[in-house]
Amino acid sequence: MQWFKGIFLLIVTNLLIFFTLVISGTILINFVLPSFGIDLRDSLATQDFAWAMVFGFGGAFISLFMSKFLAKRGMRMQQITDPSTPKEKVVYNTVAELARSEGIKMPEVWVYWDDVPNAFATGPTRNNAMVAVSSGLAMNLSDDELRAVVAHEIGHVTNGDMMATTLLQGLMNTFVYFLARMISRPLMERNYWMGFAVYMALQFMLSVLAMIPICWFSRRREFRADAFAAHAVGAQAMASALQKISALSERTLASDHREEGMSEDALATMKIHGQSSGFSHLFATHPPTEARIAALRALPDKHSN
Numbered sequence: 305m306q307w308f309k310g311i312f313l314l315i316v317t318n319l320l321i322f323f324t325l326v327i328s329g330t331i332l333i334n335f336v337l338p339s340f341g342i343d344l345r346d347s348l349a350t351q352d353f354a355w356a357m358v359f360g361f362g363g364a365f366i367s368l369f370m371s372k373f374l375a376k377r378g379m380r381m382q383q384i385t386d387p388s389t390p391k392e393k394v395v396y397n398t399v400a401e402l403a404r405s406e407g408i409k410m411p412e413v414w415v416y417w418d419d420v421p422n423a424f425a426t427g428p429t430r431n432n433a434m435v436a437v438s439s440g441l442a443m444n445l446s447d448d449e450l451r452a453v454v455a456h457e458i459g460h461v462t463n464g465d466m467m468a469t470t471l472l473q474g475l476m477n478t479f480v481y482f483l484a485r486m487i488s489r490p491l492m493e494r495n496y497w498m499g500f501a502v503y504m505a506l507q508f509m510l511s512v513l514a515m516i517p518i519c520w521f522s523r524r525r526e527f528r529a530d531a532f533a534a535h536a537v538g539a540q541a542m543a544s545a546l547q548k549i550s551a552l553s554e555r556t557l558a559s560d561h562r563e564e565g566m567s568e569d570a571l572a573t574m575k576i577h578g579q580s581s582g583f584s585h586l587f588a589t590h591p592p593t594e595a596r597i598a599a600l601r602a603l604p605d606k607h608s609n
Contacts, residue, residue: 329358360478425457449545459532476514538607
């Protein structure tokens with residue numbers, strides 16, 4: 305039933321975001337901007353672009369600021385504030401040490417119940433973030449490997465990856481909405497429902513194309529977070545963790561009769577391990593494990609003996 309709860313929460317959240325943006329956009333375009341001498345209502349093109357920005361950037365930023373809330377409500381999680389087990393202490397202390405060394409507010413530390421070894425970081429800013437590890441990750445990795453994974457997630461936080469991804473997502477969304485609207489408008493003026501069908505089809509196709517730069521950035525982001533972990537904890541520990549996570553994930557998914565695609569969710573791009581294949585790798589959210597390990601081995605490892 306956990307998946308049903310997550311889907312229901314996602315639908316309700318998206319509906320609330322939609323109505324919030326409609327109301328906000330209406331007030332902005334019809335009242336706020338005209339009061340400053342900026343009237344977009346005389347031109348359909350500028351009005352369409354304004355609405356595209358409202359939905360594109362507005363939706364992306366609302367999702368970002370709700371990301372921690374959605375993660376906590378959509379997954380079975382428990383916050384670690386007073387670690388009681390050796391593994392909890394490793395995770396908590398690593399987050400605390402790296403947050404202190406990087407000069408950021410300590411992220412919230414959570415564990416979520418999932419046999420698949422994984423971890424993620426999310427949150428609107430560097431000083432308002434959370435780091436979560438799965439129970440499967442904590443149980444199966446050594447202390448050094450676990451520290452490396454946590455360091456990888458802190459790397460996402462300190463690099464500002466969540467905000468950067470949101471800006472890129474907002475930009476792509478804006479152009480998707482605007483281009484779909486501009487292309488379908490002439491047809492919509494002659495036959496509304498046919499034009500609307502074309503608009504929806506264009507929005508779908510353009511959204512798929514927009515995923516290419518987003519996924520490309522996601523893959524670059526993983527390499528940077530790996531490098532951060534290598535510098536903080538050690539390249540060997542990070543490479544070993546990735547190798548073990550990949551093997552354990554495949555084994556767990558196979559034993560549970562789950563397909564790789566079904567394990568992807570709204571937080572997939574923020575997890576340490578995820579989809580690494582696709583049509584010409586264009587839609588892969590993560591680089592292949594082999595490529596990540598090769599990149600790590602090319603780095604100097606000051607932590608190796």
